Amino acid sequence: MxxxxxxxxxxxxxxxxxxxxxxxxxxxxxxxxxxxxxxxxxxxxxxxxxxxxxxxxxxxxxxxxxxxxVGFLVQNITPDGFLQFVAVGGWWEHSLLSQRVEIRTRAGDKILGVVASRPPHFLPASQRSQIIPLDQMFIDVGASSREEVERNMGIHLGDPIAPVSAFTPMAREDYFMAxxxxxxxxxxxxxxxxxxxxxxxxxxxxxxxxxxxxxxxxxxxxxxxxxxxxxxxxxxxxxxxxxxxxxxxxxxxxxxxxxxxxxxxxxxxxxxxxxxxxxxxxxxxxxxxxxxxxxxxxxxxxxxxxxxxxxxxxxxxxxxxxxxxxxxxxxxxxxxxxxxxxxxxxxxxxxxxxxxxxxxxx
Ligand SMILES: [Zn+2]
The missing domain is CATH 3.40.630.10 (Zn peptidases)
Known part of the structure; x- marks a missing residue:
């Protein structure tokens, strides 16, 4: 049983x-x-x-x-093809940079992206130890223009964005990560x-x-x-x-x-x-x-x-x-x-x- x-x-x-x-x-x-x-x-x-x-x-x-x-919605698409986003639900900025996400389009396609910001190598020392606010992060879907994001990938403002993470058993029996x-x-x-x-x-x-x-x-x-x-x-x-x-x-x-x-x-x-x-x-x-x-x-x-x-x-x-x-x-x-x-x-x-x-x- x-x-x-x-x-x-x-x-x-x-x-x-x-x-x-x-x-x-x-x-x-x-x-x-x-x-x-x-x-x-x-x-x-x-x-x-x-x-x-x-x-x-x-x-x-x-x-x-x-x-x-908890996830995000597409808030804006920049002229060079990066997505800005708003959070739907409570996110801690620490847990976001370099993470994979998927945008679900109106057609039902899932487009892979990664959450990014201006890299630390280009930040003044005073900013490197600070939390990057969500509105300074963006999602990189590998596009180079807004047109490419909208026409080729079918992504539009308001589309829902969810984290990507596979359900995975851990070494200790009974523990699972997802x-x-x-x-x-x-x-x-x-x-x-x-x-x-x-x-x-x-x-x-x-x-x-x-x-x-x-x-x-x-x-x-x-x-x-x-x-x-x-x-x-x-x-x-x-x-x-x-x-x-x-x-x-x-x-x-x-x-x-x-x-x-x-x-x-x-x-x-x-x-x-x-x-x-x-x-x-x-x-x-x-x-x-x-x-x-x-x-x-x-x-x-x-x-x-x-x-x-x-x-x-x-x-x-x-x-x-x-x-x-x-x-x-x-x-x-x-x-x-x-x-x-x-x-x-x-x-x-x-x-x-x-x-x-x-x-x-x-
Ligand atoms: Zn809950």
Whole structure:
């Protein structure tokens, strides 16, 4: 059983992390969601492009992940054929220079480029140790004129740009490196949990969701929650790990191999305490490795979903990933498997009385 789940997990994670899916341009991940789930329920989309797969009877339990990754859009094409760009999502300039990117054209072609700046050899000493701002970087696609970029390559203003990075196993078994584990771990786990849950009975109407535009301020989740009207939501994420040099081990709450993260707080959402207690109880009873986190920073789709309608209880589960929002993030696949195990166990447990109890205050 575990072997079958792990093999499927790795193929899904490879396909999803290598997809091109920046905010507002999530077509490739949406297509994978549809392909994997069309035989598992009724598919639909809201007006922003978030996608849903529903099945079953009972309380409306949503399992959601965001489909987008941090990327860029073409902002300008210089007369000599270099691309200037704007970020969609949070990038740290340190992680960008010399990295490969792909521009997806309107025709669907992928054009390879590299992020560059004026080289240090030509910079005054005072500037060499400073961060180069994004608006002084450019993308070199190997063209020599704007006309060549537009006519021969089909690149236009506004075209989406994503990092290029192959899904790669590391020397240590169970560790994998790829771009966009934030949030392809969440997408893969939502898909896989849905597939596993359709193999046996559970007491609710399960709504699997892929949301758009999380990385630019939890935007897609607003319309997704309004559209799907869940009674309770489980948000699956790829949050940053804190187990590398520079962190105190005694303060780590997102360690690779520590299990699925159960988030109780971040500045965008306070987890419903009854739902938090239920998740921790289920993890203990089912022997699922987990780590509880209270975050001083960050935010997830729960920030939008818990405020929709008359208020929706939310919980955020996460697979900690090192170096998110870069070309090369790292996860331990066991944490992913723990997230799938806790998600499916929670959904099975979430019957009408459990769901009612989350919001009965009188
Ligand atoms: Zn995320």
């Amino acid at each position: 575990m072997m079958r789940v792990q093999i499927k997990a790795l193929s899904l994670l490879q396909e999803l992390t290598e997809a091109h899916s920046v905010p507002g341009h999530e077509d490739e991940v949406r297509a994978i969601f549809v392909d994997e789930l069309e035989s598992h329920g009724e598919l639909s989309c809201d007006g922003s492009g978030s996608v849903f797969c529903e099945r079953g009877e009972g309380p409306r339990v949503m399992v959601a992940g965001h489909m987008d990754e 771009k966009a584990f934030d949030n392809r771990v969440g997408m893969a786990a939502a898909i896989q949990s849905g597939q596993l849950l359709s193999e046996s009975y559970h007491p609710n109407r399960l709504i699997l969701a892929g949301t758009v535009m999380e990385e630019v301020g939890l935007r897609g989740a607003k319309t997704a929650a309004h559209y799907a009207k869940p009674d309770v939501a489980i948000i699956l994420e790829g949050p940053p790990a804190d187990d590398t040099p520079g962190f105190a081990r005694s303060e780590s709450q997102g360690r690779l191999g520590g299990g699925v993260q159960i988030r109780l707080f971040d500045p965008t959402a306070i987890t419903n305490p009854r739902l938090a207690a239920l998740a921790i109880q289920v993890a203990r009873e089912e022997d699922i490795a987990h780590q509880v986190t209270v975050r001083r920073s960050g935010g997830t789709d729960a920030g939008s979903i818990h405020l929709a309608g008359s208020g929706i209880p939310c919980i955020v589960l996460g697979v900690p990933a090192r170096y998110i929002h870069s070309h090369n993030s790292i996860i331990d696949i066991n944490d992913y498997l723990s997230m799938v195990a806790l998600t499916t166990a929670l959904v099975r447990r979430m019957d009408q009385s459990h769901v009612d109890a989350l919001t009965s205050y009188l």
